[in-house]
Amino acid sequence: MNPVLAELHDKARAVLDPVHYDFFAGGVGDEVVLADNEAAFRRLALLPRVLRGNGISQDLPVLISPTAFHRLAHPDGELATARAAGGTTLVSSMASTVPIAEVVAAATGPVWFQLYVQPDMDVTEALVRRAERAGCAALVVTVDSPVFGRHRRDIAHGFHDLPAGLAAENMRDLAGVALRNIEMSPAVSWEHLDRLRDVTTLPLWVKGVLHPQDAVLAVGHGVAGVVVSNHGGRQLDLVPASLDALPAVVDAVAGRVPVVLDGGVRSGGDIALALALGASAVGIGRPVLWGLAADGEQGVRRVLDVLRDEYRHVLAMCGGELTRDMVVARC
Numbered sequence: 001m002n003p004v005l006a007e008l009h010d011k012a013r014a015v016l017d018p019v020h021y022d023f024f025a026g027g028v029g030d031e032v033v034l035a036d037n038e039a040a041f042r043r044l045a046l047l048p049r050v051l052r053g054n055g056i057s058q059d060l061p062v063l064i065s066p067t068a069f070h071r072l073a074h075p076d077g078e079l080a081t082a083r084a085a086g087g088t089t090l091v092s093s094m095a096s097t098v099p100i101a102e103v104v105a106a107a108t109g110p111v112w113f114q115l116y117v118q119p120d121m122d123v124t125e126a127l128v129r130r131a132e133r134a135g136c137a138a139l140v141v142t143v144d145s146p147v148f149g150r151h152r153r154d155i156a157h158g159f160h161d162l163p164a165g166l167a168a169e170n171m172r173d174l175a176g177v178a179l180r181n182i183e184m185s186p187a188v189s190w191e192h193l194d195r196l197r198d199v200t201t202l203p204l205w206v207k208g209v210l211h212p213q214d215a216v217l218a219v220g221h222g223v224a225g226v227v228v229s230n231h232g233g234r235q236l237d238l239v240p241a242s243l244d245a246l247p248a249v250v251d252a253v254a255g256r257v258p259v260v261l262d263g264g265v266r267s268g269g270d271i272a273l274a275l276a277l278g279a280s281a282v283g284i285g286r287p288v289l290w291g292l293a294a295d296g297e298q299g300v301r302r303v304l305d306v307l308r309d310e311y312r313h314v315l316a317m318c319g320g321e322l323t324r325d326m327v328v329a330r331c
């Protein structure tokens, strides 16, 4: 892991309530997938190309992945994250502790809205309207959560509710209910995605695809992009590391839409490996939370700055282009 990210993680752990630290850090079950997401990057090596004369790209192919409840990490919560994002796309969680309109107002770059389709489609549609009115540029539908993952750390702490004063603000005043709970439903299907397609012209992404056939179905249902993700090891502790699931999805999608990877990205080198395997960009989850908890807006800015700096350096070392033939197993 990049040392700046390690330092921010250590500071976050020191300042956070241990219950909240465990909510952010933890995974599902034995946390096999949580560990494997990072370990998968260590199993691969890159063969740089030389003498390509490509110069150095200024782009940072990174999005901020949606994570819930930023005000548990810092009093400014999602406002600090949004201010720190700069030109980086912020995928704002439906479970944010600041309403989406305020998140977008605080951001200077694009904000996308992450959505759990609610079984009551009127509620879902009202959330979509909220995101549209706020000025979100895309909807990211999380599809890996037919039920909540069982997080043993949270169960051990009895952590089930936000502390007094904090709420999932996007769920306020929907369909005559003061504050709705976010529901996850195994009844959600591709039909719901089609319904969303009918109610909004925003680009629709799906997040949490691992099976290549689902990626093909997603393209068939008109998505703008696919996020290969296992929810940071928080849903099913039997799945592969995100990075290991990436190549088959990239092959199945065959360039028809962009494929983003998240899970375990902790350095510029990790970004380079994911791009070499065909990702268009990566999403960053926990490192943003560690920056936020450690130092608010400044901390999140440092996370993005250090990843940008490191990624550019690695890319220059590799000749400015990343392709799958450059990836080999580390034996």
Ligand SMILES: Cc1cc2nc3c(=O)[nH]c(=O)nc-3n(C[C@H](O)[C@H](O)[C@H](O)COP(=O)(O)O)c2cc1C
Residues within 6 Å of the ligand: 023, 024, 025, 037, 065, 066, 067, 068, 093, 094, 095, 114, 142, 207, 229, 230, 231, 232, 233, 234, 262, 263, 264, 265, 283, 284, 285, 286, 287
């Ligand atoms: C504390 C926490 C909360 C999360 N909340 C959400 C969420 O509200 N919606 C969602 O789609 N994914 C959520 N995720 C998953 C992230 O979007 C992302 O897939 C994952 O964190 C990426 O892995 P990483 O943390 O190793 O970078 C959450 C992850 C964490 C750690």
Ligand SMILES: CCCCC(=O)C(=O)O
Residues within 6 Å of the ligand: 068, 095, 182, 231, 234
């Ligand atoms: C209703 C909040 C869901 C948050 C989430 O997705 C996670 O903690 O992984």
